[in-house]
Amino acid sequence: MTTLKDVAAKAGVSQAAVSRVLKNDRTFSVSEGTRQRILRAAEELEYRGRSERLEHTFVDLPEGKIGIFLLYQELLEIEDSYYQIVRLSLKRELEKNGMKVEEIFLDTMEKGIEKFSGFQGIVLVGHPGLWFHASELRTLLREASIPVVCADFELEEGELDADYIVNDFESVVQKAVECFERNRYEEIGYIGTYGIEIYGSLKADRRYLYFKKMLEQRGVFREEFVWLTNNSYITDGYELGKKILREHRKLPRAVFTENDSLAIGFLRALKENAVSVPDEIAIIGCNDVQSAAFMTPPLTSVRLANDLIGTMSARLLLERMMTERTESVKVVVPNKLIIRGSCSDSQPL
Numbered sequence: 259m260t261t262l263k264d265v266a267a268k269a270g271v272s273q274a275a276v277s278r279v280l281k282n283d284r285t286f287s288v289s290e291g292t293r294q295r296i297l298r299a300a301e302e303l304e305y306r307g308r309s310e311r312l313e314h315t316f317v318d319l320p321e322g323k324i325g326i327f328l329l330y331q332e333l334l335e336i337e338d339s340y341y342q343i344v345r346l347s348l349k350r351e352l353e354k355n356g357m358k359v360e361e362i363f364l365d366t367m368e369k370g371i372e373k374f375s376g377f378q379g380i381v382l383v384g385h386p387g388l389w390f391h392a393s394e395l396r397t398l399l400r401e402a403s404i405p406v407v408c409a410d411f412e413l414e415e416g417e418l419d420a421d422y423i424v425n426d427f428e429s430v431v432q433k434a435v436e437c438f439e440r441n442r443y444e445e446i447g448y449i450g451t452y453g454i455e456i457y458g459s460l461k462a463d464r465r466y467l468y469f470k471k472m473l474e475q476r477g478v479f480r481e482e483f484v485w486l487t488n489n490s491y492i493t494d495g496y497e498l499g500k501k502i503l504r505e506h507r508k509l510p511r512a513v514f515t516e517n518d519s520l521a522i523g524f525l526r527a528l529k530e531n532a533v534s535v536p537d538e539i540a541i542i543g544c545n546d547v548q549s550a551a552f553m554t555p556p557l558t559s560v561r562l563a564n565d566l567i568g569t570m571s572a573r574l575l576l577e578r579m580m581t582e583r584t585e586s587v588k589v590v591v592p593n594k595l596i597i598r599g600s601c602s603d604s605q606p607l
Contacts, residue, residue, distance in 0.1 A: 329384030347568030387454030450516030495523020555599030
């Protein structure tokens with residue numbers, strides 16, 4: 259069965275251009291020669307539009323592999339299970355729908371790029387900062403006419419024609435800040451990373467930007483209670499925690515951390531220095547990793563729906579492959595504050 263991709267290849271244009279010409283989209287600026295070339299290619303290949311093939315149903319999935327490009331080192335999954343859950347739920351949903359899957363970690367990116375032409379669709383998973391360092395992959399994706407989904411990160415408009423499944427970090431931070439407010443904590447700190455480098459410019463993490471904005475609106479933001487580090491692993495939280503305790507005589511009454519790994523490392527440093535949690539300092543993390551419930555004390559955290567991110571990424575990719583949709587879609591997943599011992603809440607959200 260002929261697809262838009264086949265017509266695009268024969269006409270030497272993008273898949274989006276084929277779709278808009280065949281839909282007789284008069285708002286689409288294209289030369290008459292290109293328009294005729296597309297129509298001629300569609301006729302020669304006996305292409306039939308979606309409405310001609312099936313009404314109110316999907317076309318059959320084409321054969322082929324889905325490439326899952328993981329923009330992080332495989333070792334990260336040992337340190338933090340967050341992305342592992344995204345990856346496994348994504349892979350499970352694709353395989354459940356009969357798709358072959360190949361996973362390419364950052365460590366083996368060169369081998370994955372060599373196989374790029376064999377993929378029917380692509381899912382990108384991971385940190386947006388690493389996307390900007392994967393120059394060869396960026397070029398291939400921009401030039402390709404296959405569906406792409408970005409799982410758990412969003413790029414600037416015009417950066418890539420793709421669908422996006424993302425977290426609502428404004429809601430995440432709001433839940434943490436409001437929990438601190440209900441406990442009447444006004445001295446609130448933040449532990450996180452410096453952010454990501456994009457084209458030579460450092461861009462702060464959105465969680466920090468929302469945190470700063472919300473506390474400034476309340477008149478309680480204090481720069482001296484913001485501590486940043488290069489990475490977000492447990493060891494980074496631990497080393498930063500030791501530095502904080504060594505250099506700062508006064509601690510904030512509560513701290514929000516960019517992720518649970520930093521919170522777990524910080525908890526360890528506090529315990530070693532006999533600082534009581536939550537009696538002296540309360541902590542709320544972000545992610546709600548499996549080990550959060552087994553910390554001492556158990557970690558209060560905002561649970562991100564990482565399994566849903568994986569599942570929805572797969573479904574969105576399959577839907578785009580089956581319907582030949584050309585418009586990009588963004589899906590925002592929910593989150594939930596999970597109250598445990600590191601920060602109480604008389605009115606859980």
